[in-house]
Amino acid sequence: DIQMTQSPSSLSASVGDRVTITCRASQPISNYLHWYQQKPGEAPKVLICGASILQSGVPSRFSGGGSGTDFTLTISSLQPEDSATYFCQQAYRTPPWTFGQGTKVEIK
């Protein structure tokens, strides 16, 4: 199975800051990398698929990049409503679909 490793596991930043989360795959996965946002008590919601394709309705301050084994999720200007846990997921060699362990983003 492909292992996904996210860093950091948590971060605290101020409103307006630029925030970057990294996800690394244990083997190349082309662009089959997706990002989900999960707020407490809610189901995950897809933000970005195919490493960089912003889903409909997702604010443009979110962006994704990378290919192969190394990927990033960037929030260009952190907002209070972005407080959540973010998960990456690979969908290249499936089954199984595998997730990173999550990055908790808090607002200072």
Place this chain on the structure above:
Amino acid sequence: QVQLVQSGAEVTKPGASVKVSCKASGYLFSDYCIHWVRQAPGQGLEWVGLINLSLGSTSYAERFQGRVTMTADTSTRTVYMEMTNQRSDDTATYYCARGIVNRGWRHFDYWGQGTLVRVSS
């Protein structure tokens, strides 16, 4: 609009079985598969398996093989996940999610609200 509505919370005893349902609406049921993903309290996301509604086939994560069964009732557009021989570490919120497996990016685009299953003696 696309909706996945899951059944309510369950409390089960160790060794018992639990069956969770996921009712789909707002799209052509057989065009997609339904995945099941679980999340233990305070933990990450773990893929449990999927049912392919166009082929009628299933695929399960290796660690759940022999303990999980996914079925569908196309007349009611409802998918079921049954897990047997429950253990305390099966306590988790179980989500159903819609996906496509044979084309596109194979991500999960819509999710149910989650069903908390608590295993306790």
